[in-house]
Amino acid sequence: MRRWLGLLLLLPALLAAPRMALAQATAVAPPSLSVELSTRRIEVTTAFSGAxxxxxxxxxxxxxxxxxxxLVLVTGPETAMMVREKTNVLGFWIxxxxxxxxxxxxxxxxASTRPVPAMLDRVERxxxxxxxxQLPLVQLGSQGAEFRQALAGLQQEAGLWVDRERPIEVSGGRLFHARLPLPATVAHGIYxxxxxxxxxxRVVARQELRLDVVRTGSAAWVADIARNQPVLYGIACIVMAGLAGWFGSVVFRRN
Incomplete structure (x- = not known):
């Protein structure tokens, strides 16, 4: 009798255990975020005007x-750049x-659904x-802050650094999409x-996607020659410039 009484007392706890386990699993489940790109590959040809x-x-x-x-953040392959200061000496800029x-x-x-300072605190940003x-740039040579500002200005003017937060459009409360421009001068590589x-x-979930920007056709052929055979590429450029000048002089002389 005592054994059956003990089982009856334990029955509510046994029935509640699966629900408690389910509640705990739900509590620790990571937030759901599903994202994708419209394309994983962008081809750069001689007629490429941006994308x-x-x-x-x-x-x-x-x-x-x-x-x-x-939040959507897109970064391209890293490179090295030189920023020079122009100095006026006796009317000549050197x-x-x-x-x-x-x-x-x-x-x-x-790109973001709201301005980043309104979404994240300073430490998280x-x-x-x-x-x-806040980009971790390694600066060699002159150490003035004006060089970094000049670099940022040049990249923004070329459309390669989009510092203005572009809005993310939301549909139906849960669907979103963002469009970020790629200029014609974009570098090839892995983005x-x-x-x-x-x-x-706080950032509670994150997904990373890979985008390949590749040169194809004659653009890839010229890029390969310039990278692997720079002497030949330089000679070809000089010859083509000379032929263009000669052809122009012939046309204008006839006219």
Whole structure:
């Protein structure tokens, strides 16, 4: 009798155990974020005039000020760049001090559902480097801050650094998409697309996608010669420039 009484007392706990386990599993389940690119490969030909990166996805919760927020950060392959200061000497502009920057992202663009300072605190923004002034550039040579500002200005003017936060469009409360422009001068290589889900001023989920920008056709052929046989490439450029000048002089002389 006592054994049956003990089993009856344990029965409610046994029935509640699966529900408790399910509740605990639900509590620790990571936030849901599904993202994709419209294309994983962009081909650069001689007629390439630019393109755009289309990122789209969905979240499990509503997107908005009282719900989740979304960030999209796209970075291109790193390169090295030189910034020179022009100095006026007796009416002539000559090269002055110079700074070399290593680990420069050839492309950097940000999109978000709201301004980043309204979504993340200062420490989180610094850790994720969600601003141009937080990029980990290695500066050699002259160390003035004006060289870094000049570099940022040149890249922004070329459309390679998109520092203005482009809005992410939301449909149906949970679907989103972002369009980021790629100029015609974009570098070829592997691009990293990061999509971050923000909740309570913290990044709670993240997905990374790969985008390949490749040269094809005659553009790839010319690039290969310039990289692998620079002497031959230089001679060919000189010969073509000479022929163009000769042809122009013949045409204008006849006229």
């Amino acid at each position: 755009e990166i289309l990122v789209f996805g969905a979240t499990e919760r509503l997107i908005g000020p009282l719900g989740d927020e979304v 090269n002055g001090d110079a700074a070399r920057f290593n680990r420069v992202p050839s492309y950097w663009a940000l 610094a850790d994720l480097r969600l601003a141009l002034d 990293q697309v990061q999509v971050m889900l923000v909740r309570d001023r």
